[in-house]
Amino acid sequence: MVLLDYLQHRRACQFKQEERISRIKRLASYHAPFTVLDREIVNKSIEELVQAVQKDPSKASDILHTYGKVALRAHERTNCVTEVLLSSAEQWLTDGSLNLKGPLAGIPVSLKDTVEVEGYDSTVGMSTRAGKPLAHDGNTVRILKDAGAVPYVKTNVPITLLSFESSNDIWGETTNPYNKRYTAGGSTGGEGALLALGGRVGIGSDVAGSVRCPAHFAGC
Numbered sequence: 001m002v003l004l005d006y007l008q009h010r011r012a013c014q015f016k017q018e019e020r021i022s023r024i025k026r027l028a029s030y031h032a033p034f035t036v037l038d039r040e041i042v043n044k045s046i047e048e049l050v051q052a053v054q055k056d057p058s059k060a061s062d063i064l065h066t067y068g069k070v071a072l073r074a075h076e077r078t079n080c081v082t083e084v085l086l087s088s089a090e091q092w093l094t095d096g097s098l099n100l101k102g103p104l105a106g107i108p109v110s111l112k113d114t115v116e117v118e119g120y121d122s123t124v125g126m127s128t129r130a131g132k133p134l135a136h137d138g139n140t141v142r143i144l145k146d147a148g149a150v151p152y153v154k155t156n157v158p159i160t161l162l163s164f165e166s167s168n169d170i171w172g173e174t175t176n177p178y179n180k181r182y183t184a185g186g187s188t189g190g191e192g193a194l195l196a197l198g199g200r201v202g203i204g205s206d207v208a209g210s211v212r213c214p215a216h217f218a219g220c
Contacts, residue, residue: 012127013170020171023084024075030068030086041066042198046107053106053148060093060106064150067108067200071153074197078175080190082113083120083154092150102148109149110195110202112188113157113171115140125159125168140203155190155202164213166190177218185214192218 041049041063052059068086075081089108092098100106116122116138123129141151159168166189167173174189176182177196184193188204192214195202204211214220 009127012130016123016130016170020084024072027068027086030065030072034069037062038066038069046200049107050103050105054101057100060100060150063106064089064093064108064152068152070198071110071194074194074199077197078177078184078193079172080155080174080193081153082156082171082190085117085120085152085154088119089150089152098145098150099148102146105148107149107201108152109144110191110199111151111154112191112204113154114205115154115203117141117151120154123170124161125157125170127170130170155194157188157190158186161187161210163187183217185217186210189214192220195220
């Protein structure tokens with residue numbers, strides 16, 4: 001029985017890791033070098049980006065593309081991303097899921113792995129929760145979409161959130177954005193690493209230092 005449980009655990013972990021690799025590989029345009037437009041976007045304030053999208057909703061696609069590149073680069077350095085939502089985010093921009101006249105119109109927002117997104121797992125590092133995509137968006141995502149924000153990646157946490165290091169068997173260890181020999185902290189460590197490397201807005205949670213610790217470790 002113990003052996004069977006272990007094998008099921010390993011299969012679930014392998015499935016999620018291969019799924020992530022496959023999703024990232026399919027995003028060919030997000031692996032391209034930074035362009036002049038990308039640099040212009042990252043140098044603009046959130047207010048400027050929101051105003052641009054409210055005037056011309058097509059600008060949201062450029063913003064998503066830029067911050068998708070940022071996220072994948074950050075992931076290569078730190079292993080910070082769990083679920084890759086970029087393909088869905090592209091669809092949300094065109095199917096009316098987002099309020100592109102809202103106060104966060106077109107702003108890409110990364111999510112701690114605990115945040116529930118329709119069609120994606122919320123494993124919290126637990127293999128028993130793998131392969132069980134949510135049927136509906138959680139309240140946080142519904143509020144973000146109503147404000148016009150664009151959820152685009154989920155980020156790593158320790159298993160069950162009970163650690164100051166963001167590591168688990170499914171997703172592996174998230175390293176410090178400045179030195180791979182050190183930790184990114186926890187439990188919102190994936191968010192801290194991504195924001196330190198250029199992410200713009202991230203959603204975390206904190207009871208006993210889960211945001212404060214990674215923010216300190218990452219200099220956010």
